[in-house]
Structure formats: C-alpha cells, structure tokens
C-alpha cells in the first residue's frame with residue numbers, strides 16, 4: 484500500500500472523444516449514454532479466471548458507476564498508456580492500476596497482478612474514483628471502504 488501511487492485523470496482534452504490506436508495501446512472511444520449494465524463491461528486481456536473474479540467482485544461491490552472497460556495489459560503497454568495519458572509515474576515507484584475517468588476505463592498492470600484479493604482491494608479504489616468522479620485519492624478511498632465492506636460481507640456469507 485505504501486509503495487502504491489495511484490493516478491487518475493479527469494480528462495485528456497475537452498471535446499476529444501475518440502483517440503483511436505496509439506503505439507498499439509488500445510485507447511477507448513466514448514459511447515453515448517452508455518447504460519450501467521454489468522453485461523456491457525468489456526474485460527480485455529484478462530485470463531478467464533481473472534475475468535470471472537473481476538465480474539463477480541464488481542457485482543458484489545455494486546458500484547454507483549461502472550467502468551466501461553477494464554484492460555489487463557503487460558507492463559510495457561501499461562507504461563505506454565501512462566505516457567499517452569501523460570501520467571507521471573515517479574521513478575522507483577509503480578502504479579498498478581489507474582482509471583481514466585472520462586472514458587471510464589481502468590488499466591491494470593497485468594505483470595504486477597497479485598491475485599483475486601489484490602484485484603478486489605484495488606478495483607474498489609478505482610471504482611471509488613469513478614463513483615466520486617474525482618481524481619483525489621481521499622475521495623476514492625472513502626467510497627472504496629464501503630465497496631470493500633461489501634466484498635468482505637459476501638466472503639463471510641459464503642463461508643456460512
């Protein structure tokens with residue numbers, strides 16, 4: 484947790500709705516009036532197991548705002564994405580996920596993937612950015628705490 488720097492952007496540039504493909508990193512196009520249906524969530528680059536975990540976690544957390552896409556990308560591509568979005572990743576530190584708020588896209592550095600518990604913990608944080616529509620870590624964490632509670636409750640319910 485100490486070493487984690489999370490970065491989120493509100494917007495790249497006003498009025499820019501489609502960025503197309505840059506350096507092989509998939510960059511999103513924003514659909515109009517996208518419905519909040521978990522079925523519309525695109526999970527890209529994940530293993531079947533990762534995708535299943537992610538979908539069930541998101542269902543349990545029942546976030547106010549769903550991401551439209553979650554991209555699991557190799558470390559190099561992840562760094563490319565941070566460059567495209569002009570995110571500053573301090574040397575010696577790594578971010579492992581970030582959310583691009585304008586397109587409701589979450590990027591996950593798949594080379595740093597540490598299992599489903601890790602995924603749920605940090606996805607709660609990214610969903611917190613989306614729900615609060617804020618790049619501030621404090622705002623995201625405030626919402627994330629509630630989402631993590633729901634994840635925990637569901638685990639307790641399952642073990643009974």
Ligand SMILES: [Zn+2]
Pocket residue numbers: 489490491608612619620623
């Ligand atoms: Zn954050």
